[in-house]
Amino acid sequence: MAKQKDIKPAITILSTRKHGLDEIKRRLKRATFDPIEMxxxxxxxxxxxxxxxxxxxxxxxxxxxxxxxxxxxxxxxxxxxxxxxxxxxxVPPSLLESLCVARERLERFHQKQLPRSWFIxxxxxxxxxxxxxxxxxxxxxxxxxxxxxxxxxxxxxxxxxxxxxxxxxxxxxxxxxxxxxxxxxxxxxxxxxxxxxxxxxxxxxxxxxxxxxxxxxxxxxxxxxxxxxxxxxxxxxxxxxDLLPGPSEVAVIADETAPPDWVALELLAQAEHGPDSVAVLFTPSEKLLKEVAEKVTRYLSKSPRRRYLEPALKNHSALVLTRNMDEAVMLANEGAYEHVALMVAEPMKLVGKLKYAGAIFLGSQTTVAFGDYLAGPSHVLPTAGTARFSSGLSVLDFMVRSSLVLLSEEDAKLLAEVASVLAEAEGLDAHAKALRARKKG
Known part of the structure; x- marks a missing residue:
């Protein structure tokens, strides 16, 4: 009986031991909104x-x-x-009902975000x-x-x-x-x-x-x-x-407890959004990585969305074998991904170590797909590394904030002397005069 040939993985496999951290970072670098490049x-x-x-x-x-x-x-x-x-x-009633459930969960979550005006x-x-x-x-x-x-x-x-x-x-x-x-x-x-x-x-x-x-x-x-x-x-x-959301991204951090088929589907679920999507696995488990590579490749061959998945997996995705979990977290922080899925036994232990992520999904049972539809937070999230300085869409994005200042006559006289000194130091004569006029009353 002829020996079955190994199937070539549909996704790049990297190792921090073999390739080094600098090379890994270079290989995982993705398109940004750099005006020169665009x-x-x-x-x-x-x-x-x-x-x-x-x-x-x-x-x-x-x-x-x-x-x-x-x-x-x-x-x-x-x-x-x-x-x-x-x-x-x-629209079929069952689908309308699903949309209603999603709407209600989103409403409950976002009600908690409403800010309160405040006064001293x-x-x-x-x-x-x-x-x-x-x-x-x-x-x-x-x-x-x-x-x-x-x-x-x-x-x-x-x-x-x-x-x-x-x-x-x-x-x-x-x-x-x-x-x-x-x-x-x-x-x-x-x-x-x-x-x-x-x-x-x-x-x-x-x-x-x-x-x-x-x-x-x-x-x-x-x-x-x-x-x-x-x-x-x-x-x-x-x-x-709001923000500049680009192609979908997921970084999965997984240990040996994560089901390989679930990890594979987590990567594929974001990659199928389009040919520029990004899906990356960081794991210290070589056994898990190999099983995920096999499952991703086999799924791709039968997927109805292969024309989107194939270029996303080939050009923008990778499975990365790390030395340990700290290295996996470090690489995820370096990428500041839209979604980070913590498919580990104790996800809460890693949350505090994650500096940058549009949204964090804790535990293998919490697939990012829940967030795409009805978990509660908006799925409009920062991509292309912009999670370093921006956050997902919220109620605050649809509000404006105005400061209120009312000074009593006593405070106006007291502060006018201090503020006028600062105005004169900046060479703003009218500022200083406006302040001193309040001092005189």
Whole structure:
């Protein structure tokens, strides 16, 4: 009987002993939002933004026709109420129930995030902060590779909890101008009836400037592909933005107690989002690593999403054998990943060692997929290493904070002398005079 040939792993295998930490870090380095590296994309996006700013709806229609929806017209940009109602009615009751459960869990979690205005009163003076909701927000819902009703919920719910009065959705249609009924149903479920079938950088520009059909918003939120992300970055200041979420990422830290098939599926679940997704395993267990490599490879050969998985696993993912668990945590911190899954016997012991992560999932039973749908926190999270300085979407992203200062006559006279000295040191004469006027009363 002929000996069965070993199957070549579908994912890169690395070892800190063999390759060294510097080489591992280099191999795991992923695309960032560096404007120098993205100069070509940025140039195209600037052209799109300029066209929308100058020609409004006309530019939107022109670009939509170029990217695939040949029958696009100004009149068709907005999804009608009849389409919304038809979409909602078409969704099976069991699926609607699942969306309702997700909405309720998201609402409960985000209610806990609501900040309270606060005040300190002393000597007749008052200091404090007040929080108020943003007036109008645009939500970008991705399309193309899959339908994402979950994104509608994960952006709209924290915005609604924050008290945002008006929410507007933009989402890319298919080549026939259709928006997936699940997206429309989810919009109705959270009380949104303003949906536009337009995506890409031109949709972001439309929300930022406003067009004859699409209203100007105060802030834009939601995950997207590279063109809308670049558009958000370029338009920050014209409009507020949430963060710059790029391709999905997961770093799994696992020990010998983790079920190999669960670890493999954890990696595959994020990798299947698209060809640029990132899935990395850090483990000191050589036995686990080998079993995971085999299971990932075998699953890939049968996966219905192989065309997305294959490039993601080949180009952006790896299984890394570490010397110990501390080294695994160090490498995860170095990457500052969107999701970190702690598939270890005692996950709470590692939480304090993790410095940077968009979201942390504790224990083998807590798959990141729960977070993608209904765990509670929003699944809009920092990617590409931006978890070093930013956090996932929250209620606070849909609110503004104003400081309050009221000084009594007594405090004004007392502080005027001190503050005027500082004003004079900075050479600001009018500042000093305004302060001294308060001292005189």
């Amino acid at each position: 100069a070509e994309v940025e140039a195209k996006v600037r052209e799109i933004i300029a066209a929308v700013r100058e020609r409004g709806d006309e530019a939107l229609v022109e670009i939509e026709r170029q990217v695939g929806w040949k029958g696009c017209t100004v009149e068709k940009l907005r999804v009608t109420k009849e389409e919304m109602d038809t979409a909602y009615a078409s 009163q002393e000597n007749g003076s008052l200091l404090g902060e007040i929080f108020r909701p943003i007036e109008r927000v645009g939500i970008y819902v991705p399309g193309g590779l899959a339908a994402y009703p979950s994104t509608v919920l994960h952006v709209a719910v924290p915005a609604k909890v924050a008290g945002v009065k008006e929410l507007v959705i933009v989402t890319p249609p298919d080549e026939n101008g259709k928006v997936h009924p699940l997206v429309l149903a989810a919009a109705q479920l959270v009380g949104i009836d303003t949906v536009f079938r337009v995506g890409g950088a031109h949709a972001i520009a439309a929300l930022a400037f406003g067009t004859q059909t699409i209203p100007k918003v105060d802030k834009i939120a939601g995950p997207s592909g590279i063109y809308p992300v670049v558009a958000k970055r370029l338009l920050y200041g014209v409009v507020g933005i």
